[in-house]
Amino acid sequence: METIYALSSAGGRAGVAVIRVSGPEAIFVLEAMSGRPAPDARRAVLCRLFDPATRVELDQALMLLFEGPRSFTGEDVVEFHVHGGRAVVAGVLGVLSGFDGVRAAAPGEFTRRAFENGKLDLTAVEGLADLIDAETEGQRRQALRQMEGALGRLYDGWRGRLLKMLAYAEASIDFADEDLPEDLLARLGPELAGLANEIQSHLDDGHRGERLRDGVEVAIVGPPNVGKSSLLNRLAGREAAIVSDEAGTTRDVLEVRLDLAGVPVTLADTAGIREAEGLVEKEGIRRGLARAESADLRLVMVAPDSQGGLEGNFDLARGGDLKILNKADRASGGLAGEGVLAISALTGEGVEKLVAALTEKVEALFGASENPVITRARHREGLVDCVEALEAARMGLMSGLDPALVAEDLRMAMRALGRITGRVDVEDLLDVVFRDFCIGK
Incomplete structure (x- = not known):
């Protein structure tokens, strides 16, 4: 060396x-x-x-x-x-x-x-890399917990339970002539179901850890001239976007980075949605709609028109999005409606409440969790493979499948977990077999 x-x-x-x-x-x-x-x-x-x-x-x-x-x-x-x-x-x-x-x-x-040399597992290695790259408090806290082994301990605990199940299955095959419990394999069914449910619950996290690590996407959408670029500039604290009375000024997606409750947020100003008058504007609207569709959250904005009604509507809003009435200083009473935040991007009126509401949503959905969370796509892929193998093993038990095939499904589940942490060791399996059943005593 x-x-x-x-x-x-x-x-x-x-x-x-x-x-x-x-x-x-x-x-x-x-x-x-x-x-x-x-x-x-x-x-x-x-x-x-x-x-x-x-x-x-x-x-x-x-x-x-x-x-x-x-x-x-x-x-x-x-x-x-x-x-x-x-x-x-x-x-x-x-x-x-x-x-x-x-x-x-x-x-x-x-x-x-x-x-x-066994000082770190792969999840801790990734946590160390994330800690070095952390830009916000939430990212730092999440990365530090992962580097200190919170995620690895969770997965190693599941792996230990899998090892025991696999040891039981292997024992029923290789030591059938020993004095083993008759219902040895039958005992595995509830344990397999319980472990699969735990891992699936871990998977059903709304991609919280990945969003905190990579950043949350928030798109401002609405028709032209409702003040989307003015709001972007207000939130950014600088002239990040050109503001003009001329419709269609924003032709591409403009971005600024914010830190909300320790969560990195990319705020995107999209082209005003209307019937485009040219190829360039048409492409800008297409990109804006695509960005709005993929965003984690959207600020759907409208504004008063010259006839006392609204320029635009909230049709693009989906559950969890914030609805905003801009230019509220020009609006007549009742235009805002229930659940709509009235602001003025020009004067700053109501913007503080908007930031508080957005921060609350971002923190609730993607803020740092005290529990270990998935932070990378490869973790998620390994866990999905593990759950599928566990379900295959459970169905095999229920249908009376050959124990050797059930054991192979359990091995596949264990390898899927082992890929995440980088720990796959056959000697651990042998230790469990001999300890639990005292083979060869």
Whole structure:
């Protein structure tokens, strides 16, 4: 196993830069560059770093040693906390590259070694990546729980129950001449149904975790000149969209990013919906309608017309959408109607209430949950495969299918869960068989 190194803090000029080394030569590198014995593990020591070949001083730094397996990667890990100037960092990295058996790390290689050495499962690895990329408080909280193992523990618990069921099925096949309970296979039916229901309930989450991780899409839709672009600008706090009395100004979907209750929201201003007068506007309306259809939430906007009625209607609204009457300062009483938020994007009247209502909806539907949630499509695919295999096993039991085929369905279910966490181990199955039935006593 080669020793790897990398700059672990952000590149560029900084007060402090952290350079990490992991592998069997890490302690040798530390002692060679500092000219002193390795310090006690997890104790920061101030030292001078040198190029061992020339004895040229590189920097005055802090060094720390994390002895394996009690380290991030499970190997011996050394950290040099050096001054963050480009020349200092380049000098230290250049010296590290000159050691035999030491090379620059590939992207993600420290984390990969942590996974290979059993320090993290795949869901925790993904949680770490999400934590690094988190832009909002909700994303941070969700990623931190996942990195700390909340999702992995849930799936490992289900996997443990599956292992026991599979062990029972295997025992009924391979040890039929042993003194085993006669209803061994029959016992599995309720357990299979219970586990399948738990996983299905986990799946029926409205894609809450994925939306929090990737962001919620909110589209502003309505006819031309009702103030959609003005509202976008008001919520963005800047002139993100061109505002004009001329109909059809917005020809493409314009976007701004917002943080509502810790949830990242992409707010999209779409082209005014009407009979298009040209090919470009027609394409803009098509894109706007497509964006409205795929959005998680919609702000359906109308405004008073010159005859005292409404410009547009709420036909595009669906359950959960917010209905908005803009230019409320020009509207006569009764135009808003029940469940309609009256605002003025121009003056800001009612916009605070609109933001509060939108925030409440976003938080209720997609805000951070205290329970582990699915955060990636591959998790969902694995869980769907697991439920399908569990249902196949249950139906096989009910129809008197060969126990070997039932066991194969259980293996498929277990492999589906194992793909999510990266843990599939046949030895675990053998342990359960021998522990529960004392075969060969």
